[in-house]
Amino acid sequence: MRIILRTLAFAFHANPLTPPAAFPAARKHTMIESKLPDVGTTIFTVMSKLAADTGAINLGQGFPDFNADPALLDLVSQAMAQGHNQYPYMPGIAPLRAAISDKVASLYGRRYDADSEITVTSGATEALMATVLCAVQAGDEVVVIEPCYDSYLPSIRLAGGVAVPVPLRAPTQADPYYRVDWQKVRDAITPRTRLLMLNFPHNPTGAVLTQADLDTLEDIVRDTRVLLSSDEVYEHIVFDGQPHVSLASRPALAERAFVISSFGKTYHTTGWKIGYCCAPKALSAELRKVHQFMVFTVASPMQHALATYMQDASHAANLPAFYQAKRDRLARGLAATKFKALPCPGTFFMLADYGAISDLPEAEFSRWLTLEHGVAVIPVSAFYRQPAAPASNHQIVRFCFAKQDATLDEAIRRLQSV
Ligand code: PMP
Ligand code: GLN
Secondary structure, three states: HHHHHHHHHHOOOOOOOOOOOOHHHHHHHOOOOOOOOOOOOOOHHHHHHHHHHOOOOOOOOOOOOOOHHHHHHHHHHHHOOOOOOOOOOOOOOHHHHHHHHHHHHHHHHOOOOOOEEEEOOOOHHHHHHHHHHHHHOOEEEEEEOOOOOHHHHHHHHHOOOEEEEEOEEEEOOOOOOOEEHHHHHHHOOOOOOEEEEEEEEOOOOOOOOOHHHHHHHHHOOOOOEEEEEEOOOOOOOOOOOOOOOHHHHOHHHHOEEEEEEEEHHHOHHHHOOOOOEEEOHHHHHHHHHHHHOOOOOOOOOHHHHHHHOOOOOOOHHHHHHHHHHHHHHHHHHHHHHOEEEOOEEEEOEEEEEEOOOOOOOOHHHHHHHHHHOOOOOOEEHHHHHOOOHHHHOOEEEEEEEOHHHHHHHHHHHHHOOO
């Protein structure tokens, strides 16, 4: 027995008689130096778990509580049965890239080359991360509009970049919408700025861009080396008859832009994690270098199903009316509570001011509302660099209305007692 053990030990260590040297302290796995020391579990996961643990209605994390079109689900089953179960082509299957190219051309007037300028990604999240990792060198400055989606700042940090936040202009009596303060963007841009990250329609405020915004943006970036990342995952959820204003629609912007979207929002399939990035050839080539080592490619049967489903443009075209009815239902319901709903021109999120109810900071209020009244929401402060800072707390929470009418009605009933 001893001999067998000795032999085994020899197989694992060069010298069976001396124990392996202890790892130097700094190399113990518990001593890893965090690359994201300020990052915990995302607020979306925290609030969804709290809702699940307490049985609260979850109007927090942005996902529908209803199923996708059965026709789309059938297409996935068909694709699997037809054998589309192995690695698809690295940048995405050709029919899906062709369908994306057609859609963008018909809606925004720019024809991206399906072979070299469109990449199918693992959700918009991966497209955003790949954009930042391929575009930002250590020390480069990246301008972000605050509040901003939670993955932006960590991606900049991982790339070694320096985030330069510019606050959105808050609503006033005279103008009840959040808007970009372009003068502040202009002031934030320096010779070291490499990337400006935009997200319109905007999560969490619902703000949208106008043609005048794009005129100003063109003017701001004209003589700079600034690249643009345009997160347009809510491109099909813009209300009141307004068109979505895409950066793809302006040649002077599109030539320096990574335009990103997600099928999760458009087709009620957030769990599939499939999105895409349209960018000029040279930018797409760099993005693909990161994409191929981050995920290589994304789920095959879903890609085939989406390529077929996209042939019918009415699915996306009907989305504004579908969500506008839900937006209005929630707004009507909140009008009968102490919450004060803010206008929502786009996305499936509505902000509401709770100043008449409580002076708790937003995260505490959200927790309290979930535990005491059974409705989970997202504190808008979570979209700021320093969520706990007084400057990040405006007594505003975010409600997601991508929910069945019955879910919204029950939530409203509960909120009326607050
Ligand atoms: N950007 C924004 C603004 C989002 O709201 C989301 C998700 N809700 C994403 C990106 C991520 O999209 P995906 O789930 O396709 O990765
Ligand atoms: N984007 C979704 C939201 O804003 C959440 C996605 C996620 O949890 N990563 O609620």
